[in-house]
Amino acid sequence: MSNTILEVNNITKIYPTFKLDDVSFTASEGRIVGFIGRNGAGKTTTMKAIYGLLELDSGSIIFDGKTVKKDEQSIKNEIGLLFGGIDYYPNQKIKVLTSVTKRFYENWDEELYRKWLKYFELDEEKKIKELSNGMKVKYGLAVALSHGAKLLILDEPTSGLDPVSRDEVLDCFMKIAKNKGATILFSTHVISDLEKCADDIVYIQKGKIVKACSSREFKEGYLKIEGDPTKLSPLEKDKIGHYREHDGKFSGTIPSEYKTTFEGFTLSESSLEDIMLYIERGVEDEESPF
Amino acid sequence: MKNLLFKEIRLCIPFQAWMFAAFSMFVMIPSWPSLVAFVYPLAGFMTLFPIALANRDILYTSILPIKKTDVVKGKVMLVCFLQLASVVWSIPFGIVKALVLAPSMPVDQTYPELGVNFATYGFVLIVFAVFNIIFLPWYYKKPDGRHSAAQLTAMFVAMGVMGVISALFMAVPGWAEFINDFSNTTSQIVQFSILGVGIIIFLLFAYLCCLWGGKRFKRVNL
Numbered sequence: 001m002s003n004t005i006l007e008v009n010n011i012t013k014i015y016p017t018f019k020l021d022d023v024s025f026t027a028s029e030g031r032i033v034g035f036i037g038r039n040g041a042g043k044t045t046t047m048k049a050i051y052g053l054l055e056l057d058s059g060s061i062i063f064d065g066k067t068v069k070k071d072e073q074s075i076k077n078e079i080g081l082l083f084g085g086i087d088y089y090p091n092q093k094i095k096v097l098t099s100v101t102k103r104f105y106e107n108w109d110e111e112l113y114r115k116w117l118k119y120f121e122l123d124e125e126k127k128i129k130e131l132s133n134g135m136k137v138k139y140g141l142a143v144a145l146s147h148g149a150k151l152l153i154l155d156e157p158t159s160g161l162d163p164v165s166r167d168e169v170l171d172c173f174m175k176i177a178k179n180k181g182a183t184i185l186f187s188t189h190v191i192s193d194l195e196k197c198a199d200d201i202v203y204i205q206k207g208k209i210v211k212a213c214s215s216r217e218f219k220e221g222y223l224k225i226e227g228d229p230t231k232l233s234p235l236e237k238d239k240i241g242h243y244r245e246h247d248g249k250f251s252g253t254i255p256s257e258y259k260t261t262f263e264g265f266t267l268s269e270s271s272l273e274d275i276m277l278y279i280e281r282g283v284e285d286e287e288s289p290f
Numbered sequence: 291m292k293n294l295l296f297k298e299i300r301l302c303i304p305f306q307a308w309m310f311a312a313f314s315m316f317v318m319i320p321s322w323p324s325l326v327a328f329v330y331p332l333a334g335f336m337t338l339f340p341i342a343l344a345n346r347d348i349l350y351t352s353i354l355p356i357k358k359t360d361v362v363k364g365k366v367m368l369v370c371f372l373q374l375a376s377v378v379w380s381i382p383f384g385i386v387k388a389l390v391l392a393p394s395m396p397v398d399q400t401y402p403e404l405g406v407n408f409a410t411y412g413f414v415l416i417v418f419a420v421f422n423i424i425f426l427p428w429y430y431k432k433p434d435g436r437h438s439a440a441q442l443t444a445m446f447v448a449m450g451v452m453g454v455i456s457a458l459f460m461a462v463p464g465w466a467e468f469i470n471d472f473s474n475t476t477s478q479i480v481q482f483s484i485l486g487v488g489i490i491i492f493l494l495f496a497y498l499c500c501l502w503g504g505k506r507f508k509r510v511n512l
Contacts, residue, residue: 013511053352053512076355088350089301100300103293104354 003029005183006151011049011059018207020045023059025202025212027151027183032173034198034215035187036272038280042207043187044083047153050185051081064150077106080144080152084159085136090129094122094139107148116142133160141169145176152176154186158193166190170197191273201272203279210279215272222275223258226251227265236261241278253278291367294360297351298368304341310334311372314380317406318387320395324406325452328414331376332421332445335369339429339437348433352512359504362430366499369426370492373418377411384410392470402466404459408481409469412488413455419488419495421448427502433510 006027013020020042027033035043048054050061052068052075061068063075089097102108117124120138131139137157144152158166174197176182185202188194194201194215201218203210211218225240229250237243239261240252253274254262270278313330316322342348342365351361384406392405404410425444429437459466471477 015511048512051353052358055509055511072357073355076353081353083349087346089345089347091345092301096300100297101354103296104356106355 005029005064006050006185007060007062008046008050009060009062011046011061012057013045013049013054014057018042018045020049021207023204023207023209025209027185027200029150029183030177030181031183031199032177032197033183033185033200033202034194034272035185035202035204036191036194036276037187037204039189041204043204044155045207046204047081047083047155047185047187050153051076051079077147078150080147080149080154082137082140082144082153082157083155084140084157085131085133085138086128086140086143087136088128091127093125093127094131095124097128098124098143101143102146105147109146109148113142113146116145134162134165137161137169138165141172145172150182152182152184152186154184156188157186158188158190166193167196173197191271191276194272203276205279219270219272219275221256222253222270222278223256223267224251224270224274225254225262225265225267227262231264242274242281291363294356294364295367295371297354298364299371301345302338302342302347302365302368303372304337306337307334307372310337311376312379314376315383317380317410318383318391320387320391321403323452323456324384324387324404324410325413325417325456327380328376328417329445329449329452331373332418332448334372335425336441338368338372339441343434349512358508359500362426362503362507363500366422366426366496366503369422370418370496373422377414388470388472402460404456404466405470407470407472408478409484412481412484412486413452415485415488415492417448417451417455419492420451421445422499423495424448426499427506430503430507430510433507 004026008023008025011020011023018040023042023046035046037043045054049056050063050068052061052072064078066075068075086097098113102110102113116122120135120142122135122139122142126135128136128139137160141154141157144154158169161169170193173184173186177184177199198215200213201215202212203218211221226249228248229237229245232240232250239258240250240254243250243252253270259267310333311331314327316327316330317324319327348361351364352358356364388406404413421444424447425440428440428444459469468474468477469481
């Protein structure tokens with residue numbers, strides 16, 4: 001078992017219309033942690049809290065044995081943070097922004113940075129505003145990956161990327177985690193990205209952590225169910241989340257503990273997307289005005 | 291510290307701010323209150339802060355490996371840098387006024403002027419310090435919101451201080467003549483004393499801006 005590098009302990013942040021409620025989870029060295037939840041669930045707020053951009057109401061964050069409160073500067077040197085793509089100073093050229101940024105990092109590796117620029121096919125002479133969304137993400141990644149960060153916090157890093165670029169970036173994540181031992185905490189709405197590379201999943205819903213475990217454990221908690229709807233009793237049907245009928249067949253998702261209840265139906269491994277829909281739609285139904 | 295100042299100068303100074311800072315050369319205009327020339331550098335900040343906001347400078351700086359309070363320190367350094375640049379830039383023009391233009395002009399007996407001397411620069415630094423201590427801690431209370439109230443208030447108070455100083459030299463008989471007398475040792479001592487007090491107040495207020503602004507900015511949720 002690898003060492004824990006990030007501990008988020010019972011952090012709470014209260015806004016007038018939103019509460020990050022007692023959020024706790026850990027991330028281990030060399031692991032890719034997928035941070036998922038709906039829009040407004042608290043993913044970005046949590047990520048900002050880890051980096052010390054928010055003043056917390058309670059709780060603590062420990063990174064590599066250090067606390068954000070006491071060792072803010074040294075922690076920031078070892079974390080790469082990226083919100084979507086780089087969109088600061090749109091009228092500046094990449095080379096200008098980098099020349100300023102790199103001065104602040106103790107472990108800046110210029111050679112590595114050049115390699116990332118080449119790998120991502122980034123032209124240093126281009127202005128930030130001239131970059132596509134995908135290129136902005138790639139530039140942000142190139143910077144984040146060039147200062148020897150032990151933890152990369154990436155908020156929606158694959159949004160706006162075409163499938164090929166997305167695959168390249170995910171491939172990068174896996175190589176960075178495996179070869180460099182860096183931990184990656186990334187949020188995404190593209191659940192298929194997580195299927196490809198996430199070792200662990202942290203699921204947040206309305207400011208609370210629903211589940212934080214390994215990707216395998218997360219998936220083992222749910223099953224995909226299919227079969228003939230006429231064979232379902234109303235009681236059984238109520239237990240199925242994200243229930244759909246199509247072409248005389250039904251499909252849905254159930255928690256694994258109901259496995260024995262549905263022995264006569266086709267049960268298979270659930271995808272992360274099905275599980276997310278099960279968790280979210282289940283809640284939505286409870287509060288539905290219909 | 292060095293990196294922060296480099297970042298601020300490289301990324302955060304729009305052309306307009308340089309231009310307004312350079313208007314301190316108006317100190318040369320004969321028969322014109324010298325202090326007024328230093329309103330322009332302050333007006334330049336009207337463009338600097340909104341442009342920084344549009345460039346998402348606060349988030350960019352906060353993401354750099356520095357303390358959150360250093361974000362404020364960076365801007366305080368930048369503001370002080372531009373103010374000092376405007377002072378340095380004005381010096382040759384001030385010398386021309388003091389040594390060439392003013393002696394050839396008839397002395398205005400009705401409204402004698404502070405002129406350009408060491409004391410003038412002491413007063414300028416005090417005015418800048420007053421502007422900074424009002425504007426910067428106020429701005430960093432809510433840096434992503436409206437800041438025109440903070441800036442306008444700081445400008446008007448700074449202009450008020452300028453007005454009071456200028457008016458005193460016009461109103462009190464002999465003061466303007468005394469302060470501009472470079473051959474008088476007592477005048478020189480007074481000039482240097484005012485300059486010294488100006489430097490101390492300017493530095494002290496800059497430190498307080500970092501302290502109070504940083505304290506307020508720490509509570510801001512980015």
